[in-house]
Amino acid sequence: MHAHGDDDGIIELKTAEQFEVMKQAGLVVSGTLALLRSAVRPGITTGELDRIAEESIRSQGAAPSFLGYGDFPGSICASVNEEIVHGIPGSRTLREGDLISIDCGAIIPADPAQAAAGRWNTRGWHADAAITVPVGEVAPELAELSRVTEQAMWAGINAVKEGIALNDVSTAIDGYTRAQSRRYGIVRDYGGHGIGSAMHMAPMVFNYPVRGERTVLTTGMAIAIEPMLTLGKNKTRVLADDWTVVAKDGSYAAHWEHTVALTPEGIVVTTAPEE
Ligand code: MG
Ligand code: MG
Secondary structure (H helix, E strand, O other): OOOOOOOOOOOOOOOHHHHHHHHHHHHHHHHHHHHHHHHOOOOOEHHHHHHHHHHHHHHOOOEEOOOOHHHOOOOEEEEEOOEEEOOOOOOOEOOOOOEEEEEEEEEEEOOHHHHOOOOOOOOEEEEEEEEEEEOOOOOHHHHHHHHHHHHHHHHHHHHOOOOOEHHHHHHHHHHHHHOOOOOOEEOOOOOEEEOOOOOOEEEEEOOOOOOOOOOEOOOOOEEEEOOEEEOOOOOEEEOOOOOOEEEOOOOOEEEOEEEEEEEOOEEEEOOOOOO
16 A cells, blocks of 8 residues: 655654564564465455455454555455556455455554554554465466566665665666566556555655655665556556556556565564564
8 A cells, every 4th residue: 555645754763672563563464465375266355355364463463554544444455467556355256367466564553452443543563565466377477577576676675775875776676677578567656655653654665766866764764665567558547446556558467565674783674574
């Protein structure tokens, strides 16, 4: 899920203690996404995936950060095929050959009692991540689309370093994608974001270099890095449900995301299971 441009532009710097809580949130999200990945199969509905996610998040002492955000009705975004992001989970049944992107966010609440009923505005510390999963056997070009999107995300993550320009991260994502023999649409209408005591905070994390973007990465920052690629052009359109973002040309899309923290002990991908 993405910022609606409602932050004040101030970059929040986290303490080591706050990062520890963000790591807990990251484990909740990575565990939930692992559960969802294994649940994806032909015949399951996106609504069933949403119920699995909410149950997983709350049973781990966290609250779903998507639920109620701008009145969003789910705990995950489930975006299938030409849907890029913000798909609303519901009665849609997944079919063999579909490609589904699942985006998930969780909050470790300041008040543990909030794990049972908390939602987007619960006070606490956030994690945000997304995966793309093949439903059964998918066409080779769809598997490759997902692989390239995931690797573009890792190109961005691997560029993260204390003291470098945030724009270098954006350049790494864009550069990796453009180095492929096939041409992909690099979606520009949505992107990554700062994260911490809210899901969406400054700075914006673009998936392409932006002239004049001068943010420098420093210890204490946390950002969500989330490239979205399509097999066609990068233009998007929002469906009549006011949420679902699709590729304007109907081409299939993939979306991968991790939350990355610049802690005093180094770079930590909070939503990647520890090796
Ligand atoms: Mg997300
Ligand atoms: Mg995000």
